[in-house]
Amino acid sequence: MTVFSLHINSDASGPDPVQMSDSRPSSVIQEWVSSYPGQAHLTPVGPGQSSAQLAQMDVIPYSQSQGMMRGGGEDRLAEQMMGLSYLPYSASCLGNASNSVSSTHHQSHGGSQQDFSPFLLPTLKAPVTKRSISKDSAEYRLRRERNNIAVRKSRDKARRRILLTQQRALQLQEENQKLQLRIGQLTQELDTLKHILSQRHLQGAEDGAAGESSI
Amino acid sequence: MTVFSLHINSDASGPDPVQMSDSRPSSVIQEWVSSYPGQAHLTPVGPGQSSAQLAQMDVIPYSQSQGMMRGGGEDRLAEQMMGLSYLPYSASCLGNASNSVSSTHHQSHGGSQQDFSPFLLPTLKAPVTKRSISKDSAEYRLRRERNNIAVRKSRDKARRRILLTQQRALQLQEENQKLQLRIGQLTQELDTLKHILSQRHLQGAEDGAAGESSI
DNA sequence: TCGAATTGCGCAATCG
DNA sequence: GCGATTGCGCAATTCG
Numbered sequence: 001m002t003v004f005s006l007h008i009n010s011d012a013s014g015p016d017p018v019q020m021s022d023s024r025p026s027s028v029i030q031e032w033v034s035s036y037p038g039q040a041h042l043t044p045v046g047p048g049q050s051s052a053q054l055a056q057m058d059v060i061p062y063s064q065s066q067g068m069m070r071g072g073g074e075d076r077l078a079e080q081m082m083g084l085s086y087l088p089y090s091a092s093c094l095g096n097a098s099n100s101v102s103s104t105h106h107q108s109h110g111g112s113q114q115d116f117s118p119f120l121l122p123t124l125k126a127p128v129t130k131r132s133i134s135k136d137s138a139e140y141r142l143r144r145e146r147n148n149i150a151v152r153k154s155r156d157k158a159r160r161r162i163l164l165t166q167q168r169a170l171q172l173q174e175e176n177q178k179l180q181l182r183i184g185q186l187t188q189e190l191d192t193l194k195h196i197l198s199q200r201h202l203q204g205a206e207d208g209a210a211g212e213s214s215i
Numbered sequence: 216m217t218v219f220s221l222h223i224n225s226d227a228s229g230p231d232p233v234q235m236s237d238s239r240p241s242s243v244i245q246e247w248v249s250s251y252p253g254q255a256h257l258t259p260v261g262p263g264q265s266s267a268q269l270a271q272m273d274v275i276p277y278s279q280s281q282g283m284m285r286g287g288g289e290d291r292l293a294e295q296m297m298g299l300s301y302l303p304y305s306a307s308c309l310g311n312a313s314n315s316v317s318s319t320h321h322q323s324h325g326g327s328q329q330d331f332s333p334f335l336l337p338t339l340k341a342p343v344t345k346r347s348i349s350k351d352s353a354e355y356r357l358r359r360e361r362n363n364i365a366v367r368k369s370r371d372k373a374r375r376r377i378l379l380t381q382q383r384a385l386q387l388q389e390e391n392q393k394l395q396l397r398i399g400q401l402t403q404e405l406d407t408l409k410h411i412l413s414q415r416h417l418q419g420a421e422d423g424a425a426g427e428s429s430i
Numbered sequence: 431t432c433g434a435a436t437t438g439c440g441c442a443a444t445c446g
Numbered sequence: 447g448c449g450a451t452t453g454c455g456c457a458a459t460t461c462g
Contacts, residue, residue, distance in 0.1 A: 143433090144455075144456075144457095146433080146434080147433095147434085147435090147455085147456080147457085148454080148455060148456085149434095150433090150434055150435055150436085151435085151436085151437090151454080151455075151456090152453090152454080152455095153434090153435080154434090154435055154436060154437085155436095155437095155453085155454095157435090158436090162377055162380070165377070165380050165381055165384055166380055168384050169380055169383050169384040169387060172384060172387035172388055172391055173387055175391060176387055176390060176391055176394065179391065179394035179395065179398060180394065182398055183394060183397055183398055183401065186398065186401035186402060186405060187401060189405060190401060190404060190405050190408065193405065193408040193409065193412060194408065196412065197408060197411065197412060197415075200412075200415050200419075204415075358448095359440075359441075359442095361448080361449080362440085362441080362442085362448095362449085362450095363439080363440060363441085364449095365448090365449050365450060365451085366439080366440075366441090366450085366451080366452090367438090367439080367440095368449090368450080369449090369450055369451060369452085370438085370439090370451095370452095372450090373451090373452095
């Protein structure tokens, strides 16, 4: 046997100013966009200056934003929804379907998840009994190996995607700073011109008044 | 052998543009910043309008941006550096240390990684031999369970972090659009004023010339 | 229906 | 020593 003591420990545990002119296609974003096979929009901002490509998509995969789950985790849905995922499993709702794989389990170091499978769930125990696939069969190994490769590939992709998103965020942030600065400059310039113009206007009014009085 | 068919589907489709015109403290970013324990800079943009908090950090964890690796993966470093990670392992460099755990491996559905462990690596075989920890020992299970909880917690955290980064990128993107628009407006207004001013200037020059000639 | 792609999970090695 | 990370393989599911 084995003892399971479930603990519930919840310890808390540059460059220069601006000067604009920079309006390239934004290398990082290019990659970022291409990293999303789903959709991909490189909508030109409009007539004026182009800039951070508006890629209207994100927060896509992850199976509808963390909705259901499938593998081992059984019914922690409610928890997932909330903020307290982790924490020991209920220790009672471990489906552990173990699709009737005959298996001579000649494993050596790999996992050995939980275990108590022969017990629990007297109901719907071996309802499906998918083709009992021997874990020794060459086919099984072939499938496993292929899946392992796919998994590595998928995770690699995910990592790159995450990295790109981070870089993109950083880039957008920088661009934002520049734009803010630019706005500041324009605003100031505008204020100056408005002031000048108001002065001229007053001047013109005085001149006009003088002219009228001289008639 | 296994065949790798890499698909490159890049269809498109996208939501609608944007509109709005706000410039709040950016709720998402607030969270995003707090999700990075490392540093956290909420540098106020300056005198003018505040906006996207400049959080100078990102692309941090992930062990120095995918540097070394530790667990099972042996020496696929070169590959990691390049773009072709996945692909079947050399099938020969599988350390499979299997820390001399006695274990009666009473697993049932859990993993059973690879297997061929007794073979390979005649060198540095049992150099360390850490305290042979029985996989049955209560202590072992205790450690495992605690680690499992930590793992779930950590992954949950990572997921939230990723989500926040995505939302942050999206938000920055929207803000960028608005700023671009604002710049367009200011620029146009400025052009108008400049034009008016140049007209006045000409007018003034003519008046001046007329005045002189009348003397 | 099948194979690749995702994703949650537990394990083990490390890191901090 | 202990929790936090992270790569890995497994199995269940989803996707195309």
